[in-house]
Amino acid sequence: MRLFPGIFTTLAAQALLVSVVPGGALVLFLHQTSAFQVEARDRDRLEGFALAASQAARAGRPLDQIVRELDPSRLGGRVSLVTPQGNLIAGPGGAAIVERPVQVDGRTVAIARLVKRAEFTDADRRYLATQYIGIGVIVLALFTALLIAAYIFARRWTRPQLELYRMSRQVVHGDHEIDFDEEGPPETVATMRNLHRIASQFSRLETARRTWLVSISGELKRPTENMGEHFIALCQVEPPIPPELLAGIEEDTHRLIHMAEDLSAIALADLGRLPVTFEQVDPRALIHNAIWTHKKRAQTQNVRLETSTLPEYTILVKWDGARIxxxxxxxxxxxxxxxxxxxxxxxxxxxxxxAWRLIIDDSAPGVDIMLAQRLFEPFYRSSDRPEDSAAASGLGLATARAIVEAHHGRIEASRSPIGGLRVTVVLPANPPTA
Structure with a gap:
């Protein structure tokens, strides 16, 4: 969970924004202020130039010489003199930026014009560079301080969130014995306590469920085993019981026996104690035995039970033959x-x-592919028909999954190429060593 990097990155970006934007604004303001100061300085110098030109004209000096004598020391070739009518007397031409009158005895004899904007001098540039460096240092120091504060805040804020995330993952994965440190905001600590109480309740319920399941499977298994013996004795009574009644009793007896075996396997697998004895077996022989065992029932239902893609040679794997x-x-x-x-x-x-892949396909109708994986849940039935519910315990495929997992394999359902359901079981040839 990348909670801390995400929060720290967000806070760092905000710290950078808080530092750089005011710093940039301050630099811009300083630059504009310096430009205004230079313009004000030019206006003052133009005032001085116009006053000096007035005094020179009053003394009878030619106006065209005044610019050459006075301008270099004041405005650096950016000032010109024009007549009151706008005709150029001396200096560079161009549009006026600032104008000041040159007067003699109250009469305007010329107009002094500033025709070019001022440029920063070396002294101005050195001053601005010093100011920019100072602003940069301040921005860097501010950003560093905010970055440290963001790190501390993100670390302190994410620690309880990560702890809460760890607790929730433990609960999701079935570990209900969780411990935690009551650290963080009051709301987070209260959520931790609530999650701990929920986990404790789940633990009690799960323990009770497993205990009941094992007890029920054990209690159910004993009478069903006795029913098989009683059925054999029932077949020998005189006069004989009608075949239809005998077949019904046999079918119900087998169904109860299979249900007890399935329930016992699921209960033991749920506790991680499903007994599995690995020994060398031939999968082909197990498939042929399964077909022979169910052949009679398949013929009764007019269903063909057949094989395909079986290897032609003997295969030896280490599986539990009875469980397979x-x-x-x-x-x-x-x-x-x-x-x-x-x-x-x-x-x-x-x-x-x-590994070896065991595949079983059946004809249509198939199962909705979106519901295929739910078939392995205990007591789940894909059909709502009463006759199907009466004939099925809903434990068969759940038992299959328990056996497959005990063999360190996997089982999955999908759509069959012949229209119905395909169940694929992948089992390693040899169980992994502990």
């Missing part, structure tokens, strides 16, 4: 639930570097 069979069972069961008659379910196996 449970994974295949959950995936095939999910596909059978939503694949209509005359549809297809295709299982494939492809090499992917140091």
């Amino acid at each position: 069979e449970q994974l295949f069972g959950a995936l095939i069961d999910n596909s059978l639930r939503y694949t209509p008659g005359n549809g297809r379910i295709v299982l494939g196996l492809e090499s992917s570097r140091d």
Whole structure:
């Protein structure tokens, strides 16, 4: 989180603006003031020139000589004399910037004109340079002070914000045992306390949820195992039970057994204790076993269960064979639930570097691609039809994800090339060593 650099950069930019703008304005003001002073000096000198010219004319000196005698010491060739009618007597021509009359006994005999604006002298430039350097030093010192203040402020302000951000990330990632320093503005400290209380409540609720889930799965597993034994005994009673009733009992029994197994796997995976025993197995054999196990049910629903892209040679990987069979069972069961008659379910196996990609495709109707990843949430169903809800526990794909994660792999859903759902499972050939 780049909170401190962002705030410090903003404050530094403001400090630069606060320092440079007044400094620039001060430089401009100094330059304009100096120009005004030079213009005022020229006016005073022109006044003096006109007075000297009046005295010279009163003494009978020719007017054309007055400019040559008096101008070099006063206005540096920028002054001219013209008649009252505007005819040039002496000096450079040009439009008048400032004019002053040359009078003799109250009568205007000529007009002194300043025809060029003054330029800064070397002394003026040295003075302005000294002033500019002083202003630059002041601006630099002000900017440095503001920059230090901005750093201190940004550091003190962002520290509690970063602490609050750290706490929120811990809560998001499931770490509810958070500690914090009560440092910062009162509002931020109050938010920290509220977040800590929320995390504590979440921790209690999560602990209760996991405890209930494990307890329920354990309690459900025992009677479902007994139901299998009771079903075998029920098949041997005389007179025999009608086949339709026997098939219904068998289907419900298998469904309860699978539900108990799935719930137990999800509960253990949630606690990070899903038992997995890695040993060498052949994925091709596991796929063929899964097809053989579900072949009868697929034929009953008039669905073709087939394979594609299976390697022609034996493959040895280190997986938990029983868990992978449970994974295949959950995936095939999910596909059978939503694949209509005359549809297809295709299982494939492809090499992917140091891993293997297991692919299962089924026929239309498919699943909205925006909802595909929600299929792996417990008790989520993509269909609202009552018959689908009655036949599904909503735990199959959640169990599949738990098994895949226990094998350090990944699972994802997408649109199938044959119109339905594609589920892709990528498992490393060998589990990573701790």
